Amino acid sequence: MTLALETTDLKVQLQLGEDWFTVCDLSLLVPGRGVAALLPDGRQVALFRDRAGELYAVDNRDPFSGAAVLSRGLTGSVQGRPFVASPLLKQRFDLRSGQCLDDDTVSVATYEVRAAG
Amino acid sequence: MTATPGATPTIVLVGHGMVGQRFLEALAERGLTATHRVVVLCEEPRPAYDRVQLTSYFSGKTPEELSMTDMEFIKDHGIELYVGDPAETIDRDARKVTARSGLVVDYDVLVLATGSYPFVPPVPGKDAEGCFVYRTIEDLLAIEAYAKARATTGAVVGGGLLGLEAAGALKGLGLTSHIVEFAPRLMPVQVDEGGGAALLRTIEEMGLSVHTGVGTQEIVTDASGAVTGMKLSDGSELAADLVVFSAGVRPRDQLARESGLTVGERGGIAVDEQCRTVSDPHVFAIGECALAADGRVYGLVAPGYEQAETAAATIAADETEQLSFTGADLSTKLKLLGVDVASFGDAHGTAEDCLDVVYSDSRSGLYKKLVIGRDGTLLGGILIGDADAYGTLRALTGSVPPISPESLVLPAGAGGGAQLGPSALPDEAVICSCHNVTKGTIRGAVTEHSCTTVPEVKKCTKAGTGCGSCVKILGQLVTAELEASGVEVDKGLCGCFSQTREELYEIVLALRINTYQDMLDRYGRDGARGGDGCDVCKPAVASIIASLAPTIGASGYVLDGEQAALQETNDHFLANLQKNGSYSVVPRIPGGEITPEGLIVIGEIARDFGLYTKITGGQRIDMFGARVEQLPLIWARLVDAGFESGHAYGKSLRTVKSCVGQTWCRYGVQDSVRMAIDLELRYRGLRSPHKLKSAVSGCARECAEAQSKDFGIIATSNGWNLYVGGNGGATPRHADLLAQDLDDAGLIRLIDRFLMFYIRTADRLERTSTWLERIPGGLDHVRDVVVEDSLGICEELESLMTAHVANYADEWATTINDPEKLARFVSFVNAPDTPDPVVGFVPERDQIKPDLPLLTIGHRPLEGSAQR
Ligand code: SRM
Ligand SMILES: Cc1cc2nc3c(=O)[nH]c(=O)nc-3n(C[C@H](O)[C@H](O)[C@H](O)COP(=O)(O)OP(=O)(O)OC[C@H]3O[C@@H](n4cnc5c(N)ncnc54)[C@H](O)[C@@H]3O)c2cc1C
Ligand code: SF4
Numbered sequence: 001m002t003l004a005l006e007t008t009d010l011k012v013q014l015q016l017g018e019d020w021f022t023v024c025d026l027s028l029l030v031p032g033r034g035v036a037a038l039l040p041d042g043r044q045v046a047l048f049r050d051r052a053g054e055l056y057a058v059d060n061r062d063p064f065s066g067a068a069v070l071s072r073g074l075t076g077s078v079q080g081r082p083f084v085a086s087p088l089l090k091q092r093f094d095l096r097s098g099q100c101l102d103d104d105t106v107s108v109a110t111y112e113v114r115a116a117g
Numbered sequence: 118m119t120a121t122p123g124a125t126p127t128i129v130l131v132g133h134g135m136v137g138q139r140f141l142e143a144l145a146e147r148g149l150t151a152t153h154r155v156v157v158l159c160e161e162p163r164p165a166y167d168r169v170q171l172t173s174y175f176s177g178k179t180p181e182e183l184s185m186t187d188m189e190f191i192k193d194h195g196i197e198l199y200v201g202d203p204a205e206t207i208d209r210d211a212r213k214v215t216a217r218s219g220l221v222v223d224y225d226v227l228v229l230a231t232g233s234y235p236f237v238p239p240v241p242g243k244d245a246e247g248c249f250v251y252r253t254i255e256d257l258l259a260i261e262a263y264a265k266a267r268a269t270t271g272a273v274v275g276g277g278l279l280g281l282e283a284a285g286a287l288k289g290l291g292l293t294s295h296i297v298e299f300a301p302r303l304m305p306v307q308v309d310e311g312g313g314a315a316l317l318r319t320i321e322e323m324g325l326s327v328h329t330g331v332g333t334q335e336i337v338t339d340a341s342g343a344v345t346g347m348k349l350s351d352g353s354e355l356a357a358d359l360v361v362f363s364a365g366v367r368p369r370d371q372l373a374r375e376s377g378l379t380v381g382e383r384g385g386i387a388v389d390e391q392c393r394t395v396s397d398p399h400v401f402a403i404g405e406c407a408l409a410a411d412g413r414v415y416g417l418v419a420p421g422y423e424q425a426e427t428a429a430a431t432i433a434a435d436e437t438e439q440l441s442f443t444g445a446d447l448s449t450k451l452k453l454l455g456v457d458v459a460s461f462g463d464a465h466g467t468a469e470d471c472l473d474v475v476y477s478d479s480r481s482g483l484y485k486k487l488v489i490g491r492d493g494t495l496l497g498g499i500l501i502g503d504a505d506a507y508g509t510l511r512a513l514t515g516s517v518p519p520i521s522p523e524s525l526v527l528p529a530g531a532g533g534g535a536q537l538g539p540s541a542l543p544d545e546a547v548i549c550s551c552h553n554v555t556k557g558t559i560r561g562a563v564t565e566h567s568c569t570t571v572p573e574v575k576k577c578t579k580a581g582t583g584c585g586s587c588v589k590i591l592g593q594l595v596t597a598e599l600e601a602s603g604v605e606v607d608k609g610l611c612g613c614f615s616q617t618r619e620e621l622y623e624i625v626l627a628l629r630i631n632t633y634q635d636m637l638d639r640y641g642r643d644g645a646r647g648g649d650g651c652d653v654c655k656p657a658v659a660s661i662i663a664s665l666a667p668t669i670g671a672s673g674y675v676l677d678g679e680q681a682a683l684q685e686t687n688d689h690f691l692a693n694l695q696k697n698g699s700y701s702v703v704p705r706i707p708g709g710e711i712t713p714e715g716l717i718v719i720g721e722i723a724r725d726f727g728l729y730t731k732i733t734g735g736q737r738i739d740m741f742g743a744r745v746e747q748l749p750l751i752w753a754r755l756v757d758a759g760f761e762s763g764h765a766y767g768k769s770l771r772t773v774k775s776c777v778g779q780t781w782c783r784y785g786v787q788d789s790v791r792m793a794i795d796l797e798l799r800y801r802g803l804r805s806p807h808k809l810k811s812a813v814s815g816c817a818r819e820c821a822e823a824q825s826k827d828f829g830i831i832a833t834s835n836g837w838n839l840y841v842g843g844n845g846g847a848t849p850r851h852a853d854l855l856a857q858d859l860d861d862a863g864l865i866r867l868i869d870r871f872l873m874f875y876i877r878t879a880d881r882l883e884r885t886s887t888w889l890e891r892i893p894g895g896l897d898h899v900r901d902v903v904v905e906d907s908l909g910i911c912e913e914l915e916s917l918m919t920a921h922v923a924n925y926a927d928e929w930a931t932t933i934n935d936p937e938k939l940a941r942f943v944s945f946v947n948a949p950d951t952p953d954p955v956v957g958f959v960p961e962r963d964q965i966k967p968d969l970p971l972l973t974i975g976h977r978p979l980e981g982s983a984q985r
């Protein structure tokens with residue numbers, strides 16, 4: 001594949017305060033599937049990439065169960081809103097806002113994320 | 118309000134039970150709560166709750182979930198509700214009620230809705246410690262506490278409706294349970310002799326002991342005064358350390374009696390057709406405490422609701438709405454201990470000259486009787502074991518059914534089983550008898566009030582919100598009505614595809630489409646093409662692609678390429694996700710047969726990785742508590758010892774259970790273990806719309822429980838009988854016999870066809886049991902297709918299966934040999950060696966369990982969300 005060369009150089013980075021924290025190679029993000037990253041302060045972040053190449057990052061902890069599993073959920077989009085469905089009890093979370101689509105009162109934190117050379 | 122408080126007329130309700138609550142709603146609907154002061158005296162420590170569903174407390178419903186009282190409603194209507202404060206005296210001359218707390222309320226209208234109390238026969242020892250009744254949430258809490266603390270055997274006095282419910286509850290609490298019934302059969306009021314016999318057999322098979330035709334003479338106690346058993350009228354003694362009296366109920370008319378109101382000879386506050394007491398125009402009585410104008414006391418909730426409406430309408434003195442209560446239908450349908458029991462209309466055939474149509478199959482616990490008048494009018498009936506037709510039959514009562522009565526009771530497959538849909542019913546047919554809602558009203562909800570879903574229709578008409586027995590027919594009616602009024606009922610799989618799963622399967626097979634993206638971009642709905650799909654269609658399409666993989670040129674490995682992104686987490690990690698984020702590992706143990714060495718290897722692996730082990734309900738061993746990064750290491754050791762994935766995580770074949778069979782068992786007539794192993798190895802890894810389970814029994818004693826499986830096999834002296842469509846779980850279903858006395862090859866050929874036909878035509882997450890019930894023509898159709906080859910597709914079905922079998926490879930072995938895939942088995946992409954700190958364990962019974970404080974659960978799960 002010719003694209004591979006360009007993408008392997010790119011890194012996924014999360015914004016933490018002023019700084020950008022490098023997580024991994026972009027090539028490790030399979031479209032539609034998440035990965036989890038451990039932050040220096042112990043927080044966990046779930047990172048996703050959609051089919052169009054856009055990146056998303058939300059807190060990895062599923063607020064309904066307490067388990068750190070959101071990175072392992074299925075992704076999709078509903079009415080133009082990209083979401084991940086918790087693998088435990090299937091509640092969906094908007095990947096842009098962190099808002100739970102099945103319960104107005106619940107949301108998860110979101111992070112700025114980019115792919116950089 | 119314009120009137121001064123003193124001048125506001127006051128309605129006092131005594132008793133806040135089911136009927137009392139309904140009465141308050143009826144007052145509010147008629148605007149009476151705005152013009153009147155409404156005071157409620159409630160004896161129980163909690164406001165009205167759903168007594169009909171009381172027993173569901175034992176299956177996990179909390180008292181809060183059983184509540185029928187919306188506190189907003191009480192507040193919004195300014196109702197003064199005094200909980201835990203019963204009325205003690207009524208002064209009818211002064212029109213005053215005094216409550217236990219000393220509260221005195223003046224009334225203009227007094228409504229008594231005091232319900233019933235359980236009758237306890239006056240046997241010696243009846244008040245001993247360990248004796249209970251079964252009426253309130255408090256009763257259940259007390260029974261539960263006593264059963265857990267100090268009882269192992271329970272006896273229920275009374276084999277009626279409530280007695281059976283209570284006995285089931287005791288069994289559920291783990292007690293050995295007995296039912297003692299004075300009459301010669303169970304449920305003497307509702308069912309006749311034949312029905313009682315069918316019921317008896319089924320209930321005994323569940324492990325309850327039934328003693329009919331004997332009375333309780335004395336409760337025996339020990340020195341401390343606690344129950345140890347009872348003496349029966351036949352001279353025998355029954356050991357029991359907990360007794361529940363369920364020998365009928367009596368109206369609570371004491372308060373009325375003391376205040377000089379007329380009560381019936383056998384109890385009940387006498388009222389007229391408006392539910393006004395015959396003695397005092399200011400006092401009404403409704404529900405189970407009332408003796409209706411037809412001389413009966415009704416012990417069911419539906420007549421009580423009707424009385425509540427009647428009393429409210431009378432109080433409102435609404436000219437346009439003159440309701441009266443002249444009697445009610447005693448139809449009932451319930452699921453007792455998992456057995457359908459229904460009776461409706463003139464169930465005992467008391468009308469002159471009436472005739473019976475009876476179908477009875479004691480082997481499967483079926484008994485169906487219809488009572489038919491001389492002119493062909495359906496008068497009533499009894500259904501035991503299968504009450505699916507109840508909704509339709511009850512609604513047809515009083516008319517001449519459009520098809521012959523025989524075909525209404527014969528099961529499908531026995532030459533009958535005519536499908537009489539709700540379309541055959543007249544508009545005035547009562548569909549929901551709890552709330553007296555007719556078919557016409559339900560149609561109106563769709564056509565005039567633009568309801569488009571069952572929940573909307575329920576809200577609009579109240580139909581289906583009582584006992585729930587009409588919900589099935591309600592659903593059929595709503596769909597039929599929507600279709601008739603031209604509303605397109607969207608049968609599409611999800612927001613991304615307008616096709617059903619079956620249609621998608623046909624597309625994939627016919628056009629050899631082997632990627633999800635291709636499917637979505639070519640066949641998705643307009644807005645969905647080119648997009649990301651959703652969590653419903655991704656696994657569904659992935660499953661279709663996997664089932665057909667060799668035929669359509671896809672990889673059969675579910676983590677290959679794009680397929681990895683489509684799988685639910687369980688399939689993606691080839692293990693089952695647990696509540697704390699760890700996984701469980703289940704190696705395949707075909708037929709449940711395992712060598713000592715195999716057992717030792719599993720034991721060693723579990724010990725070395727610190728896993729919790731448990732024997733599953735599927736005749737194999739589950740190891741819990743593995744972290745993602747441990748999974749490949751565990752698999753490597755298992756694969757090394759000759760094990761492979763058991764697909765406990767997949768919508769695919771789970772286990773083929775076996776009994777020990779002919780080789781060892783003195784009754785066995787075939788080698789059930791060998792057949793189970795052959796079948797498990799043949800169908801392993803087969804992805805399907807839902808999980809598939811099977812079992813093989815070596816003779817008709819059925820120790821492997823094959824009749825509860827998707828495909829179950831029972832040995833005969835001539836070969837094998839194949840049963841299909843069985844199910845355990847929440848809605849158990851006995852499998853139907855598909856074919857008899859097959860030889861080995863014939864059996865396998867038929868299962869190949871059956872499974873492939875199911876995979877082709879079922880909906881997503883539809884087990885074979887629901888599929889068989891749903892598809893037009895049911896079992897007969899399936900038999901035509903897979904036995905008679907009526908569609909000419911059997912050859913194709915067989916070759917699809919042959920391709921699957923040839924293409925099978927163990928997913929664990931494939932994964933541990935693929936470094937790129939292995940890299941995904943880490944907790945953190947940026948710290949592959951660090952385990953997830955949220956996955957923690959604490960000791961329990963010499964093993965481990967998830968450390969719950971680490972999870973600190975903050976929210977309740979969505980209702981039903983796990984089913985999506
Ligand atoms: C482990 C086991 C319980 C045990 O400790 O024994 C089990 C565990 C689970 N069962 Fe089961 N079932 C287990 C035997 C059964 C049986 C008994 C049997 O197979 O003989 C039944 C009833 C038979 C049947 O399926 O008809 C059973 C009926 C269910 C159902 C209800 C299915 C239904 O059609 O109503 C579900 C829910 C579902 O699938 O939607 C379920 C779902 C589950 C899930 C997958 C729930 C979940 O999503 O987490 C559990 C996860 C297993 C895990 O994490 O490893 N389990 N489950 C049993 C595994 C058997 C095996 O070796 O594979
Ligand atoms: C386990 C069980 C299962 C049942 N299953 C079904 C079923 O499947 N179908 C069906 O139709 N029916 C069923 N029933 C019967 C149904 O629950 C009753 O018909 C219904 O509850 C009657 O309503 P009610 O308001 O008249 O009486 P209740 O619901 O009993 O309410 C009466 C209330 O009045 C209170 N009270 C009494 N005296 C006073 C006083 N002096 N002051 C203040 N409060 C007082 C009582 O404490 C009680 O809370 C079942 C009953 C039980 C116990
Ligand atoms: S089903 Fe028959 S052969 Fe199998 S163990 Fe039971 S009695 Fe023996």
Ligand code: FES
Pocket residue numbers: 548549550551552580581582583584585586587588
């Ligand atoms: S018949 Fe009971 S809810 Fe409809």
